[in-house]
Amino acid sequence: MAEITLVEAVNQALAYEMSQDKDVVVLGEDIGVNGGVFRATVDLIDKYGPERVIDTPLAESMIAGLTVGMAAQGLKPVAEFQFMGFIYPGFNQIVCHAARMRNRTRGRLSCPAVFRAPYGGGIHAPEHHSESTEALFAHIPGLRVVIPSTPARAYGLLLAAIREPDPVIFLEPKRIYRFVKQHVPDNGEALPLDRCFVLQEGNDVTLVTWGAMIKETLAAAKQLQAQGVSVEIIDVATVKPLDIETILASVEKTGRCVVVHEAAKTCAVGAEIAAQIAEKGLMDLHAPVQRVTGFDAVMPYFKLEKQYIPDEAKIIAAVQHTLEF
């Protein structure tokens, strides 16, 4: 079996679930004949037809609102927003309706929908194409926010997201859309939501991250290992609801934690993780939790994006700080 990239795994998951469940439809801009600007939906229109692979007019609030309406009436829509920077017009629909349809009707109606968007920087894209604002959604009760970091997790988590009876914001790290290839059997096996994945066990420090930052985190860990530091790596995967237990168990063992994310620092998911460790695991810590993050600044145009996105050196420095504290 051929190895596939993360974006191909997204396509494979969509195709698999559409073949199994006729209620699954995908909608968005340029997702039909064009197969999506990143080709995440390529060939789906040939397999499932324009009735289920729906090119929409160019309006993001509309995409979100239609998705709410379709989901409330028996379909399982998977909506694509072309870039996370364009999801904001749909924010009202997601926050005011998708997130609370079940709650406000006491379960009479619900919103089994997936809102997909490529997110993050690092691909030399124009303004508004490099956002990492997962925390905006992680703050909203009623949502799930899921971020894969490998082809296998993209496949398994997207299947789980589509099968989930409540709305999922599924953010795809476009910087690593084609970074690695993996064997991903097309067996329809979902991975669990609401669970962190421990990628590597270690004893000295816990690195917690998600999405594209897995790349720099793994590279930093490799260098640290060479220096004799035993690193545990956790891919959060579902940033809301947060599986803090897995993180706490790791920190209990290592006593040190560095959270790495691309998003701006203030009020980001890293702040929530640090706060929960402080609340529940303070006495396990040998050093304060460190955050290696983007700056509290607008994502720069691409000539400076490398300086914005955390690199291995910053991660290593933060780990050293916890070791020397």
Place this chain on the structure above:
Amino acid sequence: METTKSTSTKSKSTITAEFTIAYTQFLDAVGKPTQPLPKFATKPDELIRLYKLMVLTRTFDTKAISLQRTGKLGTYASSLGQEAVAVGVGAAMHADDIFAPAYREYGVQLQRGVKMQDILAFWGGDERGSDFANKHDFPMCVPIASQYLHAAGAAKAMQLQGQSRAVVAVGGDGSTSQGDFYEAVNVSGAWNLPIVFVVCNNQWAISVPLRSQTRCQTLAQKAIAGGIPGEQVDGNDLIAVRNAVANAIEKARNNGGPSLIEAITYRLHDHTTADDAGRYRDESEVKEAWQRDPILRLRNYLKDLKAWSDDQEQELLTTSKQQVDAAVADYLQAKPQPTTAILDYLYESVPEAYQDQYQQLSTTKRSA
């Protein structure tokens, strides 16, 4: 220079599109027919049935306002003066159609399995008000115009599933300034969706009058931009509303596509019980609007037909009040939700991450 100027002023153009907006009324303000009535309206029994629903809606509305004034209900949005729009829409709908309301279309909801105590629960601070007997209708929708897109999504679902059903969405005049309105009209046209937009033009969006909301001569013409037909009806004429909406629904259910109907009416009460319209509109305008009262109009017509008497009117007021009082008693006696209801319906099951908060809620005592 001279040449350039004359070229621009004398350039020839051809007309590539034109539109007209029709306005329909069957009963004038005093209840005299202005043209032959549609078939359903030739049966007095049917008109009496709908008249009773308008009176019930108003009786309910009056009671709800007094409940709010006496501290037994939260902020409430009155439907006073708009009964013909709601009852007309509700009467035009089939049971298997889907309704996407804004938040003062009680006259529709009462015909579709929503009880008065449900509406009171909603305004009384209890989510169970939207857990009503109708399985498919959307709950009341507060963020203005967002319901139009849910309606379009529901219509798309019907279309994909090959069903012969329609969705009816109602919003106010202010809602036609929102992007969601335009986006819903546009996609409904592009996809030929089975949907009927009813714009209940009550002239006021809280304190902003229609003339400040738009420069359009009509709101119906906003449909034209989406390539769908738009028309106006006298929204205080129950017959006109029901006729237009029923025609649009039949068209939608038979793959004829979307329509928009602007029902021209007047908001006789404040925006909500938290509002004081005296701050921004003349009492004389309201007084004048009462001359076009939709209930009075149909009563006059039925009385002219000798199909309705003062005795019947008295009896109706009594029975309507009894119905409302029974619903109010039910509402006031409703057992409160457990505090865990805050989390019980957020997700299908409470995620592990929030179990500690759930436990906290389960031991939280209710305070007044």
